[in-house]
Amino acid sequence: MKFHISLQSRFLLTFVALLVFLITSILFIIGNKEVRAIFREETEKGVLIARDIAQLNFQPLVFYDEEGVQKNIDDQIDNKLLYIIFFDRYNKHFVSTDFVKNRKDIYEFSSLSEDADKESFYSQQKKINDSATGQVLHVLEIEIPIFAEESPQKWGSIKIGVSLDDMRREIFRSRFWLILIGTVGIFLGFIGVRLLTKRITNPLLRLVEGTEKVSRGDFSLSIPVKSQDEIGDLARSFNQMSLRLKEMRQRIDEANKKLIQAEKLASIGRISAGIAHEIRNPLTSVKLNIQKVIEDAGIDRIDMDHLEIAHEGINQIESFIKEMLNYTRVSGLNLDEFSMPQIIEESAKMVKHSMELKGVGLEKNYDAELPPIRVDADKLRLVFVNIMRNANEAVEPGGSIKIFASLVGTPSKRAIKIEISDNGCGIPERDKENIFEPYFTTKTSGFGLGLANARKIVEQHKGTIHVKKSKEAGTIFEIVLPYEEEK
Numbered sequence: 001m002k003f004h005i006s007l008q009s010r011f012l013l014t015f016v017a018l019l020v021f022l023i024t025s026i027l028f029i030i031g032n033k034e035v036r037a038i039f040r041e042e043t044e045k046g047v048l049i050a051r052d053i054a055q056l057n058f059q060p061l062v063f064y065d066e067e068g069v070q071k072n073i074d075d076q077i078d079n080k081l082l083y084i085i086f087f088d089r090y091n092k093h094f095v096s097t098d099f100v101k102n103r104k105d106i107y108e109f110s111s112l113s114e115d116a117d118k119e120s121f122y123s124q125q126k127k128i129n130d131s132a133t134g135q136v137l138h139v140l141e142i143e144i145p146i147f148a149e150e151s152p153q154k155w156g157s158i159k160i161g162v163s164l165d166d167m168r169r170e171i172f173r174s175r176f177w178l179i180l181i182g183t184v185g186i187f188l189g190f191i192g193v194r195l196l197t198k199r200i201t202n203p204l205l206r207l208v209e210g211t212e213k214v215s216r217g218d219f220s221l222s223i224p225v226k227s228q229d230e231i232g233d234l235a236r237s238f239n240q241m242s243l244r245l246k247e248m249r250q251r252i253d254e255a256n257k258k259l260i261q262a263e264k265l266a267s268i269g270r271i272s273a274g275i276a277h278e279i280r281n282p283l284t285s286v287k288l289n290i291q292k293v294i295e296d297a298g299i300d301r302i303d304m305d306h307l308e309i310a311h312e313g314i315n316q317i318e319s320f321i322k323e324m325l326n327y328t329r330v331s332g333l334n335l336d337e338f339s340m341p342q343i344i345e346e347s348a349k350m351v352k353h354s355m356e357l358k359g360v361g362l363e364k365n366y367d368a369e370l371p372p373i374r375v376d377a378d379k380l381r382l383v384f385v386n387i388m389r390n391a392n393e394a395v396e397p398g399g400s401i402k403i404f405a406s407l408v409g410t411p412s413k414r415a416i417k418i419e420i421s422d423n424g425c426g427i428p429e430r431d432k433e434n435i436f437e438p439y440f441t442t443k444t445s446g447f448g449l450g451l452a453n454a455r456k457i458v459e460q461h462k463g464t465i466h467v468k469k470s471k472e473a474g475t476i477f478e479i480v481l482p483y484e485e486e487k
Helices: 007-056 058-062 066-076 165-191 193-215 230-294 301-328 340-358 377-394 450-460
Strands: 081-088 093-096 122-129 136-147 154-163 336-338 361-366 373-375 400-410 413-422 464-468 475-483
Touching: 007 058, 007 066, 007 122, 007 136, 007 154, 007 165, 007 193, 007 230, 058 066, 058 154, 066 081, 066 093, 122 154, 136 165, 165 230, 193 230, 230 301, 336 340, 340 361, 340 377, 340 400, 340 413, 373 377, 373 475, 377 400, 377 413, 377 450, 377 475, 400 475, 450 464
Parallel strands: 361 400
Antiparallel strands: 081 093, 081 154, 122 136, 136 154, 336 373, 400 413, 413 475, 464 475
16 A cells, blocks of 8 residues: 655655754754854963963062962952963972862873973863862863063963853853754744745855854854844844854953053063163262262352253153153052041142142042051052142142042942042043053153053052043043952
């Protein structure tokens, strides 16, 4: 007995088979490309994070400052970054975070090969049992070598463990939606072959085109969503994926900018050290001899004036060297509890005389609820003094400078905000983005390192400093320092 199968049934069965094959293939390609793209971005991001941490800890590593490296890496740990391990130049364990301190049998030696160069890195996915929670953690382990600039010798290496939980959840969610959309698409194929073919083929072709562009690094494609059905969900899911990848690329670019800034600072530091070494000794000798000649009572007035001019020039050179070294020197903070109004008052005393000579008024207003804050008072005084001196130079005789300090933020995330404003000539818009860059200055005197050093000190305190727009003439500097209550 032969079974009769209608042409319509054959067409539907054939279409369903082809549809199942097509949708499954496309979803498989999209899913795998998305997974590879996300994993590649996670790896690149992890390498950048490792290089950034290595750059910040290079000097303590060279001098075998275990305590300094330990403090730095402990501050870096969060839910995403699970552990950090430093190895010395002999590939032996040097310093690590608490997460792996009981696993020295696993992480005691470096995984890098002996011939690793500056661009080499090691990466591997691992499953690690968390002794604290008993859970199995999925980790992307990345290790990079640490080299000094212009030196072929490897000083050590850094290994970090990045949690893959977020990535796995995202991949699972994406696969779930892709499978769901594919299943619904097959069901709709039974309802209307022509309509379904037309509605599925065009969006899928655009998706394939989009995945190819994404695989080439072009995340600008956005598929127009014209329907509210499953195809529309797929398009929205793809657009969200493209948006997330674009945001990830932007974060990587920001990390690159920070890395370039760190490299720039390191270059300035080397130049500063060379200048200080080559100039300071002969300059001191010249200065002492000029002082000795000035103290000779037999010198006439004209020669004395020339010698005093030369002496002042030497003082300016020494001041430049000191500012340059202060900017490039990587020093820790001596934190203790201080009253912010007290720090501001002490800073104001240092510029009080020059302000009185110019007839500039100083108005201070402090929030009565300001609590003590853990800061390095000496360094913050340098910040306030520099800004107040700039304000004093910017205002006309008889002008005014105002300082306001207040507690801002929410109960869970509070900060102290300090505003220093003046009614001077103000800062041109074209210069506002550059005033915190080293060696940028609009004054005829000075070296352009004061505000650059101020930004470095504020950022060391995990705060922010920027110039606000003033409704009236003048300039407003806003400094925000995070405040944490003692627990």
